[in-house]
Amino acid sequence: MTDSPTPESLGRELEERRQQAAEAGGADRIAAQHKKGKLTAGERIAAFLDPGSFNELEPYRAHRHTAFGLDEQRAPGDSVITGFGRVHGRMLAVYAQDFTVLGGSFSEVQGQKVARLLDLALDSGVPVVGLMDSVGARIQEGVYGLAAFSELFWRNTQASGVVPQISVMLGPCAGGSVYSPGLTDFVIMTEGSSHMFITGPKVIETVTGEKVGLDELGGAGVHNSISGVAHFAAPDEHSALALTRQLLSYLPANNAEPAPRIPPADDPHRMDARLDSLVPTDPGEPYDVRAAITLIFDTDTFLEVHAQFAQNAVVGFARLHGAVVGVVANQPMALAGVLDIDASDKIARFIRFCDAFNIPLITLVDTPGFLPGVREEHGGIIRHGAKIVYAYSEATVPKLAVILRKAYGGAYIVMSSKHIRTDVVYAWPTAEIAVMGAEGAVQILYADKLKDRPDREQAERESVEAFRREFGSPFAAAESGHIDDVLHPSETRPKLIAALELLRDKRVPIRPRKHGNIPL
Amino acid sequence: MKQKHFKVFLDGTEFDVEVQAVDEHGLEVLVNGRTYKVEFEDLDEPHPAAPIPTFSPARPTAVAVAGPLRAPMPGDITQLLVKAGDDVTAGQELLVLEAMKMKNIIRSPRPGKVASIEVAAGQSVNHGDVLIRYEDPA
Numbered sequence: 066m067t068d069s070p071t072p073e074s075l076g077r078e079l080e081e082r083r084q085q086a087a088e089a090g091g092a093d094r095i096a097a098q099h100k101k102g103k104l105t106a107g108e109r110i111a112a113f114l115d116p117g118s119f120n121e122l123e124p125y126r127a128h129r130h131t132a133f134g135l136d137e138q139r140a141p142g143d144s145v146i147t148g149f150g151r152v153h154g155r156m157l158a159v160y161a162q163d164f165t166v167l168g169g170s171f172s173e174v175q176g177q178k179v180a181r182l183l184d185l186a187l188d189s190g191v192p193v194v195g196l197m198d199s200v201g202a203r204i205q206e207g208v209y210g211l212a213a214f215s216e217l218f219w220r221n222t223q224a225s226g227v228v229p230q231i232s233v234m235l236g237p238c239a240g241g242s243v244y245s246p247g248l249t250d251f252v253i254m255t256e257g258s259s260h261m262f263i264t265g266p267k268v269i270e271t272v273t274g275e276k277v278g279l280d281e282l283g284g285a286g287v288h289n290s291i292s293g294v295a296h297f298a299a300p301d302e303h304s305a306l307a308l309t310r311q312l313l314s315y316l317p318a319n320n321a322e323p324a325p326r327i328p329p330a331d332d333p334h335r336m337d338a339r340l341d342s343l344v345p346t347d348p349g350e351p352y353d354v355r356a357a358i359t360l361i362f363d364t365d366t367f368l369e370v371h372a373q374f375a376q377n378a379v380v381g382f383a384r385l386h387g388a389v390v391g392v393v394a395n396q397p398m399a400l401a402g403v404l405d406i407d408a409s410d411k412i413a414r415f416i417r418f419c420d421a422f423n424i425p426l427i428t429l430v431d432t433p434g435f436l437p438g439v440r441e442e443h444g445g446i447i448r449h450g451a452k453i454v455y456a457y458s459e460a461t462v463p464k465l466a467v468i469l470r471k472a473y474g475g476a477y478i479v480m481s482s483k484h485i486r487t488d489v490v491y492a493w494p495t496a497e498i499a500v501m502g503a504e505g506a507v508q509i510l511y512a513d514k515l516k517d518r519p520d521r522e523q524a525e526r527e528s529v530e531a532f533r534r535e536f537g538s539p540f541a542a543a544e545s546g547h548i549d550d551v552l553h554p555s556e557t558r559p560k561l562i563a564a565l566e567l568l569r570d571k572r573v574p575i576r577p578r579k580h581g582n583i584p585l
Numbered sequence: 586m587k588q589k590h591f592k593v594f595l596d597g598t599e600f601d602v603e604v605q606a607v608d609e610h611g612l613e614v615l616v617n618g619r620t621y622k623v624e625f626e627d628l629d630e631p632h633p634a635a636p637i638p639t640f641s642p643a644r645p646t647a648v649a650v651a652g653p654l655r656a657p658m659p660g661d662i663t664q665l666l667v668k669a670g671d672d673v674t675a676g677q678e679l680l681v682l683e684a685m686k687m688k689n690i691i692r693s694p695r696p697g698k699v700a701s702i703e704v705a706a707g708q709s710v711n712h713g714d715v716l717i718r719y720e721d722p723a
Binding site: 153356397399400504 | 596597635636637638639651657659683684685686687688689690712
């Protein structure tokens with residue numbers, strides 16, 4: 066005869082079950098994870114969320130497979146922890162792959178748990194954060210494992226543009242499963258411990274003979290600076306999680322919510338005199354556009370995205386009088402601030418994120434144009450550069466632009482000009498708005514005339530000067546209405562704040578269509 | 586302002602704030618047991634001498650910096666700022682590449698010793714041309 070259960074015994078059993086689920090991978094695996102300097106899935110969630118705010122879902126789900134000894138390796142919750150909780154008081158959905166259970170392998174159950182979480186997040190309109198640490202598909206489950214992450218890809222795509230999705234890479238992520246982070250809005254990689262690739266070093270060596278290490282193939286450095294797959298690099302897990310919290314503070318919970326605004330902490334009327342001398346009057350001298358961003362927007366609010374990738378463009382989030390904005394700028398300090406293939410991709414993707422999530426765009430223009438060269442043309446700069454035009458033209462959020470210095474030719478048009486429906490365009494007195502730079506223009510316009518002149522150099526210089534007088538200031542463009550006003554640089558902050566206030570409730574009717582066809 | 590002791594709520598977090606001293610230059614406050622000095626700035630008198638903020642170049646990565654330094658874009662070398670045998674630090678200015686009518690300062694992606702300089706001032710370079718070799722191949 067067994068004792069009938071009492072409330073106490075039932076409560077005890079629940080506590081025991083919870084304890085088992087929390088240590089699902091076993092003490093040895095947990096110790097191994099710690100030895101690598103890595104936190105466990107549960108510790109990561111605790112470090113990431115507001116204290117005590119986590120609500121786990123399906124902690125007892127276990128797999129049903131028996132092949133290759135899998136029936137001996139059943140753990141409550143399987144290889145992922147899913148649930149919801151708060152960051153800065155705001156609700157979101159989070160999942161963490163549990164490396165201590167079968168290497169965090171992507172299993173049927175992991176797929177079902179994560180899919181359910183995404184469904185819930187989509188219905189509730191909250192962001193989804195994935196803490197990734199997995200060896201890849203669970204091979205022993207055969208096609209069930211493949212089906213599992215395919216379900217995730219489909220949901221990542223359905224959620225795209227509806228709720229923000231962030232992937233935090235805290236371990237390996239290889240093979241097909243890389244497409245989930247690849248589909249999400251932001252990828253944050255931990256230096257040293259995280260790697261992403263479709264095929265690993267061993268396969269590459271067998272197939273192509275190339276010898277390459279894990280880090281040089283798919284480490285945080287590579288994906289942040291060369292491939293552009295990752296948007297942020299963090300030196301360790303805790304800073305990766307802190308960065309994710311910081312990033313979330315700039316994002317609305319979903320596409321129906323306005324971008325977050327906080328009580329302004331900075332003076333809206335601040336006019337920093339340093340801006341007036343920031344841009345060198347010599348058009349050949351570079352400067353750091355991030356200095357302009359720092360001085361215009363609310364102090365210490367700029368969070369640069371893709372900071373190491375295509376550094377000739379700068380994109381990121383900032384606050385302007387407490388309201389979140391997306392900043393896009395050319396960077397004269399890197400590659401003269403040219404637009405090239407990578408910069409085009411970087412700018413276009415950022416614009417589309419901001420537009421999808423109601424974040425106004427502010428563009429600071431200073432670019433000598435698209436980078437000339439066979440490499441760029443053959444690489445499809447037409448296709449890539451078109452993405453910038455497309456993204457700006459498609460965007461219906463408030464759009465403001467300031468031309469700091471050079472705005473030439475095609476680059477002038479694509480960088481948020483009035484012609485592609487930027488709402489308000491300002492220029493600084495140093496602005497040059499022209500079809501091309503003065504020297505180049507004179508070569509084309511007067512080549513024949515100048516060719517036989519004995520005083521050719523002198524005449525050329527005079528023509529360049531004449532061209533500069535015509536187009537080397539913003540006033541020609543101001544006379545024709547192509548820009549709205551010319552500002553002292555120090556006036557930029559209050560002027561942008563006022564324009565943003567005007568446009569706060571901007572509404573643009575959107576023609577029904579299945580979707581556009583952005584050149585990819 | 587007579588009251589000296591406040592409870593401040595910021596993003597849901599509670600701070601216990603006690604003003605300890607105040608004059609025209611600033612104040613001293615005790616926040617959750619720690620003392621902070623707050624300085625007032627006269628906004629009618631901006632400080633024109635304040636420097637323009639600077640940023641360190643983005644951290645170079647192990648892979649991006651392997652091998653010799655190559656031209657990041659086509660242009661003309663106008664100035665060499667180091668010579669063979671020099672020890673250089675990461676971020677140090679190595680040469681000036683004029684491209685798109687702009688002076689582009691090319692910095693060292695990593696620390697090392699310059700083995701050789703493969704270009705001369707006045708020379709045109711193409712994308713990917715070797716500019717500088719380092720002694721250690723890393």
